[in-house]
Amino acid sequence: MKYSRIAVRLFEKEEEDVFYDPVYHGRTLKVFGMDKWAGKALKYFADRYREIGYGAVIFDTEGSFSKEGFDTVIEVKDGRGTGLDPLVLARKGLLDGYSAATIVQTIYGLDRTLTERLYADFLAGKVESVPEAVKSDGKYAGVIAESYTPLDGAFYSGEPPEFGENILVELGETYSVTLAGMAFLIVSAVIRHRRKTMVGVNDAAVLAYTTAGGAALPLITRPIRARVTVLATQYAVDSITNLAGPSLVLYHDPDTQSVIYEANGVPPGPMRKHVHKGEGAFIYRTPETIDVEWGELPL
Structure with a gap:
């Protein structure tokens, strides 16, 4: 199969490698994994897209991203100014x-x-x-x-950020989910028309919990040519699972894996393979079929 230049390799296989291609599979990729697996996958995608000259806008509730490589870092802390008025x-x-x-x-x-x-x-x-x-x-x-x-x-309060090509919105040090949702919405509105950009969110379900955060999702998941959105989360909630786009299932509880397969319309049987540590199941649709590819992730 021929892939576009913005495809990212997921699994290496002897017969044929498996890629996520936003042009073919959809502009929004949902990544589900427990513990740190979803965040590791998000870093992997951010690195791959930077390698091909893409900018990266990352919303991080886990505090796991290094500030290195970002033109703009917006730290959201309770009682501190962000300039996001x-x-x-x-x-x-x-x-x-x-x-x-x-x-x-x-x-x-x-x-x-x-x-x-x-x-x-x-x-x-x-x-x-x-x-x-x-x-x-x-x-x-x-x-x-x-x-x-x-x-x-x-x-x-404070001066507005510069909003450079690479933006890290650091949400790991706020205890207020309301403030986190506000930052998510406001920055998403600022960058909503950007192309040649990868927008990454970790944890997407947490940020979508508030009214403001839920309003941000359509801004960054609307299909735009040359843009990619990766939503990483530990939680299989309807606000994420029901979004159009392929899913990457990483190591998780068996019942959660089952919910994700069900939400994607994967029929019971051999297509629902249990995903272990270091592995992944890539679920995508075509107009005619539902496909599931399995393999080990280079994380």
């Missing part, structure tokens, strides 16, 4: 104003009318940051204030 980013030209307003809508539960008012006030220069929106006399201020906390204020 969507309205400030829009003022700097890193987001469009309406996207910034809808991010605030998603995080704080504004209805459409209040979102439109916030957007109008932003365009008029009346509100230039989320903290200003909370203190304003707009009707949206009261709704935002219902869930706005000092942690939010600290999160938005």
Whole structure:
């Protein structure tokens, strides 16, 4: 079989190596594994795509990625500034104003009318940051204030990041899943149109748990030519398993492996091989069939 230039080798076999090819298999790859296996796989893919000149945007909840090789490192810590204020980013030209307003809508539960008012006030220069929106006399201020906390204020503070070609969003030192989801959504919105980029997420299920995090997934998994997204996770949750795209099953509990096979439509029988340490099962669809390839991973 002929593969595209952005295919990555998964398994070496005597008869024919097995590759993941975003062009042929789908732009979003879901990787399931227990313990550190999913994170190891994500590092493997990031390294391979960097070798062919791709940029990498990594969201890491495990704190397992080295900062080396990243132009921009965004560390999310409770009570510390990140500069990820969507309205400030829009003022700097890193987001469009309406996207910034809808991010605030998603995080704080504004209805459409209040979102439109916030957007109008932003365009008029009346509100230039989320903290200003909370203190304003707009009707949206009261709704935002219902869930706005000092942690939010600290999160938005600071100068906006540069958003270089290679970005690491370090989420391993925050105990607030809310802040992690906010960072996930805001950075995803900034980079959502990038091509020739690999977007990697570990742990994808944890980040998708919040409303903000769930809203980020469509931004980074929408099929875009020359872009690849790898979602690594320990959890076989519907928000991840139901996304279009192939799956790579690594070492995991037998019942979890079964759930993943079931979610991918793999029929009972010999196609559902148990995956041991160091091995993987690559599940992908064509318009006519479901295929499963097995082998040892070079991790």
